[in-house]
Amino acid sequence: MSDPTSRDKLIRIASNLFRQKGYSGVGLSEILKEAGLPKGSLYYHFPNGKQELAEAATRWAGAWLERLLDTTFAQAESFDEGALMVCDAIASEVTSQTHVPACPVLSILQAAPLEPRLQITAQEVYGSWTKCIEKHAERLGHPRPDDAAFSLHCQLQGAWVIAFAHQSNAAFTQLARELRTKL
Amino acid sequence: MSDPTSRDKLIRIASNLFRQKGYSGVGLSEILKEAGLPKGSLYYHFPNGKQELAEAATRWAGAWLERLLDTTFAQAESFDEGALMVCDAIASEVTSQTHVPACPVLSILQAAPLEPRLQITAQEVYGSWTKCIEKHAERLGHPRPDDAAFSLHCQLQGAWVIAFAHQSNAAFTQLARELRTKL
């Protein structure tokens, strides 16, 4: 743990690649090549190999998004306003790169039948996001925090899939327009 | 074309497998084994191999869902009622199998960077669904058919992702409950 940069670099690069091509679509050699690290380093930091790396990458990206939810909602004065701000925030994050990346959890989801631990990871990260939104919904006085959290998560997830398919943030701007009418 | 059963069998089985494990997560050998067909048959019916099979499988499943949209909305007396019925219909279709399958388009989406034709296919199928919903929205007198179509597509997509992650149709029933309040 003396030098965390190699481990972090693997996680960051793996997360980016998985979000573009999915878990099964990315080979270790591609990750290693982009990171400029040999195979020995990967198996030193992640003894269980690809699956463990994917789990770490998903949790890392999941935590990043949860921070984004937290800081964005913290600035809002109502739940609906917060929802709109979150939508805009994800849209701009997603478009800031040359390739629109998928939701980090989605990347590993289809590998779940092959790697059971990844399914658990996906469910936990989703649960964590929902709890986070629910917390803010309650704080901002929404009458049904759990319904509100599910609904927003659902809409964001759907918009993200469509945005990924079209490689454009149009779906997010459309969703934002819809959310704005509820203010 | 004299005996379409082999070709159809390949499409059906490929679609099922892709929707469970994603395009890159399924090997040709697995498809062939389950279909009980040799490799020669596959490359006879689909000279361009896996990519062409995946495209056919996606369009096939896409057409199936579009028929479901059409027949379901045809029975509705308002757009909101139709939306609710569609949600229920997908929920029951998805749960009728031992494994909750992902949206057929989602399966091939993450392979888009590797197989450009699949990205086009995905966009076309999505576009076709949206157009179909829009048509019914207009027919049923919705003030903004395009917004309504996007919104419903987005919600269904999100619910499907969550349902797939949890291998349960709870997300659809929750969405249905939400849609019911708008009636």
Added chain:
DNA sequence: GAAGCAATAGACCAGTCGGTCCAGTGGCGC
């Protein structure tokens, strides 16, 4: 400088991948 450990470097492995190729096979038209 020696010992010890964290970390890197990459050769190597068996297995699988998608794809190619050609020899067979069965039914239909003649």
Added chain:
DNA sequence: GCGCCACTGGACCGACTGGTCTATTGCTTC
């Protein structure tokens, strides 16, 4: 019965997969 052709059967290929293993490096602590 013969030829034709749609289709099947499967051996075979090079490339690549995730994973293992050992040698080596370089820093730290005596």
